[in-house]
Amino acid sequence: MKRMIWVAMCLMGVGTASAEPLSQQRVLKDVQVLASDEFEGRGVATRAEDKTVAYIVEGFKTAGFLPGAKDSAGKPSYYQDVALRRFRVSSPELKFTLPDGKTVPVVQGENMTVATRGATADVTLNAPLVFVGYGVTAAERGWDDFKGVDVKGKIIVVLINDPDFVEPDLKTFNGKAMTYYGRWTYKYEEAARRGALGAIIIHDTDAAAYGWATVKNSNTRDRFDIVRPDPLKVNPVLESWIQADTAEALFTAAGLDLKALRVQALSKTFKPVELKGVTLSGTYKVAADEIHTRNVVAVLPGKTKPDEYVLYSAHWDHLGIGNPDATGDKIFNGAFDNATGVAGILELARAFAKAPRTDRSIVMISFTAEESGLLGSEYYASNPLFPLDKTVGGVNIDGLNIAGPTRNIELTGYGQSTLEDMLAETLKTQKRVVTPDQRAEAGLFYRSDHFPMAKRGVPMLFGAWGLDMVDGGLEAGKKFSEAYIRDHYHQPSDEYEPSWNMTGGLQDLEAYYALGRKLATAKVWPEWKPGSEFKAERDKSAMTRK
Ligand SMILES: [Zn+2]
Structure with missing residues (x-):
């Protein structure tokens, strides 16, 4: 019977249909x-x-x-x-020292996360902090948050996502959609490129698109990277996220207003601001192996x-x-x-x-x-x-x-x-x-995983x-999705129900x-559309598909 249906469908030109139906069971x-x-x-x-x-x-x-x-x-x-290469951070003993001499201890996973994919041996650090807005250098968009300020040996403090997330009217970073400049990977890479010792990303549930539980679970366990001859060229010694209220307290202690700085960071004229008198110091163990x-x-x-x-x-x-x-x-x-x-x-x-x-x-x-x-x-x-x-x-x-x-x-x-x-x-x-x-x-x-393939043109x-749910429309779908991300995404409760x-x-x-x-079955070669950032790479090999 199934076979007859298959033949019938082929005759009708629905040659793409499945011979055997997919099974939910x-x-x-x-x-x-x-x-x-x-x-x-x-x-x-x-x-x-x-x-x-x-x-x-x-x-x-x-x-x-x-x-x-x-x-x-x-x-x-x-x-x-x-x-x-696997990087395992243990026993972090770090503290922020404030201008008045008081200290704020770092509690791994609670007020901050301490990780690395750069350091391959135990770390001792004592470094000043510089707020660099979104930490973006994008010549093609006429944007540079660093303005030539040297951050070598310092720790940059940076906002997650890109300016258009807050101000889509800027139309500089594709509006609400996140560009690569908004990703945490980019923030760390930019820090390493500039010789910064580390980057601390200020967490924000909306801008990051996930809550602190996700940040904590992903950043307090083993980190991995491809095997690089010199990992510090690509990733800094300290890769960190900080809770927004902890960050705000540090800024206040340095006489700065984080809220106002967030607004300044939405402008091309933003300049890095040092957190005067605030340092991060201490040690953590790093075990790196292949x-x-x-x-x-x-x-x-x-x-x-x-x-x-x-x-x-x-x-x-x-x-x-x-x-x-x-x-x-x-x-x-x-x-x-x-x-x-x-x-x-x-x-x-x-x-x-x-x-x-x-x-x-x-x-x-x-x-x-x-x-x-x-x-x-x-x-x-x-x-x-x-x-x-x-x-x-x-x-x-x-x-x-x-x-x-x-x-x-x-x-x-x-x-x-x-x-x-x-x-x-x-x-x-x-x-x-x-x-x-x-x-x-x-x-x-x-x-x-499609991204590394797309980058190479595929x-x-x-x-x-x-x-847009059949039952309840967009509202029901959004509700389900938001609840999933809040309650289960990257948490032990992502279980079969x-x-x-x-x-x-x-x-x-x-x-x-x-x-x-x-x-x-077709002879067709799908293509990137004009304007796609991946088109040029694919076009390079166009001759091999003629
Ligand atoms: Zn996944």
Whole structure:
């Protein structure tokens, strides 16, 4: 019967439909296993990693996908070995000294976080503080917060996000949407470029797009980076966040008004301001070592064009075991983030393997160390197993809709590539639409694994779940999403709940499947649209796709 339906659909020209329907039960089963306490929050380079990657490999293998990598002996393998440097900060004993001689002790994770991906040995510091506004140097936007002020050996204090977040009318940093200048990674990189000893980011729940609990959980555990010959060239000795009220007290003690300075920071004429008489001093231990982790890579070779590739990705890692929450739970299960995504690509693999073979190859990658700064995908993008200029395009999944059916899929980085037009086309059969990201200010486009690929020119889609719920509209969707971010995002309570409604998530998966089949059978090469920051990079290799 199923076969007859398939044939009928092909005759009707709906050749993109699935031969086997995607199964919510199978997706949920994978989510429950990957997010179970037994998998210990899927921390990178822990025993939970072995369990996790083995489970994913088994899934791809059973589906009929082949190994996409080679081991050191040259034998086919599902694993791409990724070397990372791990930084573990312990026993921080730091204090702020105020102009009147009083001190404010730093309490790790409470009023401040102390981390590094720059220092590889124990740190002793005693440094003055300079407020640098948003800490942005963007010549192409005519913006420079530093104005030639030397911050070498000092600690910069900086605001999160970019000026347009507060003042969209500035129209200098793409309005409400967060640019890369707004990301914490940029703030630290800019500090290191200028020889600053460290950067302290003033936390703000709205501007950061997450609360202090998330900051604490992400910054008081092991930090990772790719293995760099000289890490201090890229990351400073001190990478820190501070609670807004603690920061405000420091500014007041220095005779400064943080509120007024926040306003000044919205202007091109802003100049750095020293916190006169305030220093940060003390010590913390740093243990840095090299660890090995794995991307899982699987491929289903294409029929007629096996050397052209359609890519799906979903990171397998989460935060592992960390600080207990109020209930004493210390396993960060990462059920939504990103057991759902991994379960999603496993189900897509099963569908592709059962359906008539596509012309182009289908590549599935479950990246490692996404939560540590997109490191697995950065590594892959620098060491691709399939040529990037022949990677047609792809979809990255980081969290599937668990809220219920929606009328839309939201695209982060909307307006970037023709992939979104193709997705809109496939969504028509579901009577749904593509809409711009409601939360563009959260800078999500820079926050998942499609970004390292996009930077190298590969057209990638990053679909977020649509907020326009069939039941309750935009209001209900926003409410659900905000509650999730507040109560579960990067917290031990991101656990599988029987109350989840995956109907919408399944629809999204079906759309990604249909899009992938289209990409894998057509001769089409999706492109970045004029004005996209990624277009120039792709255009460089245009000749290879003629
Ligand atoms: Zn994620």
